[in-house]
Amino acid sequence: MKVYIAFCNKSFIRGLSYRSEVWLRILGNMVLIFIQVSIWKSLIGNSESNGITLLNMITYSVITTSVMNLLMTRVFLSIDHKLKSGDISTDLQKPISYPLYLFAEQLGVVGFQVVFTTIPSICISILLFGIQYPDAPNIVPFIISLLLAMIISYLLGYLIALISFWFLTTFALNWTITALISIFSGSLIPLWFFNPFWANLTSTLPFQYLGFVPSAIYLGKVEHPYYIILEGVGWVIGLLLIVNLLWWRAIKRLVIQGG
Amino acid sequence: MEYRADFILGIFSQIIWYASNYLIVWLLLNNFHSISGWTWPEMAFLISINILTYAIGASFTYTPMMSMEQLVIKGELDKYLVKPISIFPHLIASLFNFGYIAHILISGALLIWCLEELSIVWNSSKVFYLILTLAGGSMLQAGGLILIGSWSFYFMKSSYLAELYFKIKDFISYPISVYVSVIQVFLTWVLPLAFINYYPALYLLGKDTNLLLLFAPLVGPLVLLVSIFIWKKGLNNYQSSGS
Numbered sequence: 001m002k003v004y005i006a007f008c009n010k011s012f013i014r015g016l017s018y019r020s021e022v023w024l025r026i027l028g029n030m031v032l033i034f035i036q037v038s039i040w041k042s043l044i045g046n047s048e049s050n051g052i053t054l055l056n057m058i059t060y061s062v063i064t065t066s067v068m069n070l071l072m073t074r075v076f077l078s079i080d081h082k083l084k085s086g087d088i089s090t091d092l093q094k095p096i097s098y099p100l101y102l103f104a105e106q107l108g109v110v111g112f113q114v115v116f117t118t119i120p121s122i123c124i125s126i127l128l129f130g131i132q133y134p135d136a137p138n139i140v141p142f143i144i145s146l147l148l149a150m151i152i153s154y155l156l157g158y159l160i161a162l163i164s165f166w167f168l169t170t171f172a173l174n175w176t177i178t179a180l181i182s183i184f185s186g187s188l189i190p191l192w193f194f195n196p197f198w199a200n201l202t203s204t205l206p207f208q209y210l211g212f213v214p215s216a217i218y219l220g221k222v223e224h225p226y227y228i229i230l231e232g233v234g235w236v237i238g239l240l241l242i243v244n245l246l247w248w249r250a251i252k253r254l255v256i257q258g259g
Numbered sequence: 260m261e262y263r264a265d266f267i268l269g270i271f272s273q274i275i276w277y278a279s280n281y282l283i284v285w286l287l288l289n290n291f292h293s294i295s296g297w298t299w300p301e302m303a304f305l306i307s308i309n310i311l312t313y314a315i316g317a318s319f320t321y322t323p324m325m326s327m328e329q330l331v332i333k334g335e336l337d338k339y340l341v342k343p344i345s346i347f348p349h350l351i352a353s354l355f356n357f358g359y360i361a362h363i364l365i366s367g368a369l370l371i372w373c374l375e376e377l378s379i380v381w382n383s384s385k386v387f388y389l390i391l392t393l394a395g396g397s398m399l400q401a402g403g404l405i406l407i408g409s410w411s412f413y414f415m416k417s418s419y420l421a422e423l424y425f426k427i428k429d430f431i432s433y434p435i436s437v438y439v440s441v442i443q444v445f446l447t448w449v450l451p452l453a454f455i456n457y458y459p460a461l462y463l464l465g466k467d468t469n470l471l472l473l474f475a476p477l478v479g480p481l482v483l484l485v486s487i488f489i490w491k492k493g494l495n496n497y498q499s500s501g502s
Binding site: 019021024025027028031032034035038039041042043049167169171172173174175176178180181182183188189193194195198 | 264265268269271272273275276278279280282283286287289290291295296416419420422423427429430433437438442477
């Protein structure tokens with residue numbers, strides 16, 4: 001365990017060397033939130049739509065944008081880099097679990113983002129727009145849903161990395177996953193504004209856990225939060241199985257290539 | 260073109276990405292019917308002009324300007340400086356990017372679709388205006404990227420600025436009338452991105468009859484000239500990092 005904490009710390013500290021860019025990152029986050037808030041202002045205004053108020057949507061936008069900062073889908077870039085440079089062969093010789101090592105590394109990256117981008121953006125948003133605070137019973141499921149967002153995004157990123165063992169490039173996969181997440185996570189438009197066909201499709205996919213689910217739980221718009229969390233755990237188990245299966249095949253492939 | 264399958268998969272995935280951009284707006288308008296008075300075909304027009312002009316502008320300037328940072332940090336710009344030809348056209352020509360086929364395919368298709376859908380009364384001057392809009396918009400998009408590239412001459416690192424720029428460019432995926440006036444002023448006078456699609460669309464879609472809108476496509480060439488001027492100024496400032 002100690003060793004993973006060390007990896008996590010290391011990648012957090014590596015983030016510190018980019019501290020001059022922190023302002024640009026916060027500004028970038030604020031631009032995203034600002035665009036969404038402006039659009040909801042123009043669409044909903046002072047009335048409400050399907051029982052959703054403007055304050056609901058401002059809060060929703062702030063949360064989904066913040067959850068975006070927690071996602072670890074980018075883990076495949078790290079693997080891709082190591083695959084190309086050949087560093088992966090030394091990494092694999094280390095007496096550690098490779099997926100856990102990568103998870104710890106990503107955790108450090110995310111930790112840096114949260115401290116230096118997400119928290120300042122949330123503070124600015126509270127000052128500029130004001131957000132809604134959660135009802136007490138929703139706090140625990142909300143925190144669990146944040147963890148689920150991190151784990152599911154990590155597993156999706158890891159899955160892409162493994163698929164890239166065959167494709168040897170992540171370019172196309174990167175664009176595709178970004179597109180899938182941008183629609184099906186519901187981070188720009190919540191599922192309750194989707195038409196029935198797309199809403200049904202979205203609720204059968206794991207991407208909703210990367211934006212919609214945490215925000216909707218926070219706002220108390222999910223009737224049975226623990227039920228949807230349980231479903232998310234099901235996704236985690238399913239993805240773990242797929243990833244493990246692919247991992248053993250990928251490792252075999254790697255050995256053959258390295259011959 | 261060495262990796263044909265990769266190239267095709269890449270185009271395919273980019274089409275999915277841009278389709279998702281359209282889809283989000285479509286889903287939104289399925290529920291709300293219009294954003295600040297803009298219906299779905301009008302929004303599709305706005306977005307298509309943005310993507311199409313970006314594709315044209317970026318084909319010329321994306322690669323050279325995004326690699327400025329590395330060229331400056333590693334001192335590789337010297338290689339271009341020592342040749343007895345003008346450096347700017349040389350950079351543009353040698354780093355031209357053919358990778359924007361996906362952008363052009365999808366935005367072109369949607370543009371043609373929404374032009375049929377919208378009941379615009381076409382006459383020769385409107386057609387001419389549309390062509391000027393595409394040309395001017397492409398120049399503006401190219402100019403924006405050149406400004407990002409120029410930043411490297413002064414501060415070396417420009418990749419985060421580029422990331423921010425692309426986020427700010429998201430503003431013009433929607434009609435700027437939805438934003439507070441400070442942002443509208445910013446997008447008109449400071450970073451005149453609204454001239455890429457919003458102002459020309461106001462005229463072409465008949466949303467506003469102000470005659471000043473006729474001059475909107477001229478902002479593009481102006482921005483391009485200014486950005487090239489700033490870039491050349493920056494080049495004079497450039498001292499090889501020597502490494």
